Amino acid sequence: MSTKVEAPAVCNSCDKVIQGRIVTALNKKWHPEHFVCNTCRKPIDGAKFHQHNNGVHCVPCFTKHHSPRCHGCGDPITDRVIQALGVSWHAHHFVCGGCKKELGGGGFMEQAGRPYCSDCYADKFATRCKGCGNPIVDKAIIALDAKWHRDCFTCMKCRNPVTDSTFSVMENQPLCGKCA
Known part of the structure; x- marks a missing residue:
């Protein structure tokens, strides 16, 4: 008959x-007062903590000192982080520089370090057509x-598209071969 006697728990600290x-945390055992935040040195109460640089941090200290900061507002980001244009953003602060619509995880165009939706980018920065004035x-x-x-x-006389590689010009407007 064998009886296994468990060794007493020893504090990691x-x-x-x-x-x-x-x-019990990180596969080790601790006195409750010895499982402390590496930043504020207060005991970590409850089950939530973060590991960072081989240490543990309470949620408020981790948020304050180690969470990425939003480029839009400067506050720590504690939920979904959008990485774009070389910086971090809250999802609700990563918006079009024109219409202010959230860009989320979708595509965007960049101009002078600011993100734009495709419609605003075209409206503000795309080359304009000489014929209609709209963005190309x-x-x-x-x-x-x-x-x-x-x-x-189009031909300035018949208004048909000019598709030939050679065409005539009148008053700085194209003329098709038939109207020339």
């Missing part, structure tokens, strides 16, 4: 036997020292 309540966000025809939408590069 003071190496003394623990009588009464035991804190796709392929363009470059002719007559300007850029044109394919559908806007």
Whole structure:
């Protein structure tokens, strides 16, 4: 008959036997008053703590000293972090520089370090078509020292698209081969 006697729990901090309540964390045992935050040195009460740089930190200290800071507001980020443009953002602060719509995890365009949705970017920064004045966000025809939408590069007389590689010019406007 064998009886297994368990060794008494020894505190990871003071190496003394623990009588009464035991804190078990990180596969070690502690007196409750010895499982402390590496920053404020107060006992960590409850089950929530963070590990950082081989130490443990209470939630308030970790948030204050180690959480990433939002580029938009400067406050610590304790929930979802968006990493964009080389900095961290709260999801609700990563917004279009034009319409202020949240950009979330979707695509965006950058101009001078600010994010923009595709519509605002096109409206503010894209080249404008000489024919209609609207932004060109796709392929363009470059002719007559300007850029044109394919559908806007039309003959000034018949208004049909000019599709030939050679065309005539009248008053700095294209003319198709038939109207020239």
